[in-house]
Structures are given as C-alpha cells and as structure tokens.
Amino acid sequence: MDEEQILKPIELFLELIKGTEYEEQALQMKREIEDAIDDYNLDQRAAGEREDYFSQL
Numbered sequence: 001m002d003e004e005q006i007l008k009p010i011e012l013f014l015e016l017i018k019g020t021e022y023e024e025q026a027l028q029m030k031r032e033i034e035d036a037i038d039d040y041n042l043d044q045r046a047a048g049e050r051e052d053y054f055s056q057l
Contacts, residue, residue, distance in 0.1 A: 003037050 010030050017023050 006033065006037065 007030070010026075010033065014023070014026055014030065017026055
C-alpha cells in the first residue's frame with residue numbers, strides 16, 4: 001500500500017480547511033487513517049507479504 005497516495009490528498013485538504021471549525025475533526029480523521037495504515041502494514045509483515053521498510057535502509 002502506498003501511504004503517500006492516501007495521505008497526500010488528506011494533507012492538501014487539511015491545508016484548505018486550516019483555521020476553520022473543521023480542522024480538528026479532519027486531523028482526527030487523518031490520525032485514524034494513519035493508524036489503520038499502520039495496522040494494515042503490520043498485518044502484511046506478519047503474514048510475510050511485506051518487507052520491513054527499515055530492513056531496506
């Protein structure tokens with residue numbers, strides 16, 4: 001899963017609504033999406049379907 005493809009539009013959206021009443025709600029949604037991506041990546045590594053990013057460095 002390419003995290004950047006998912007998170008980039010969210011970050012652009014956050015820039016648009018910065019300082020509005022919706023900013024905190026959008027930040028919470030972004031955190032939840034990041035957590036879901038992290039969980040997915042952990043599941044994939046546990047299943048042996050994804051290499052650990054840090055092993056490639």
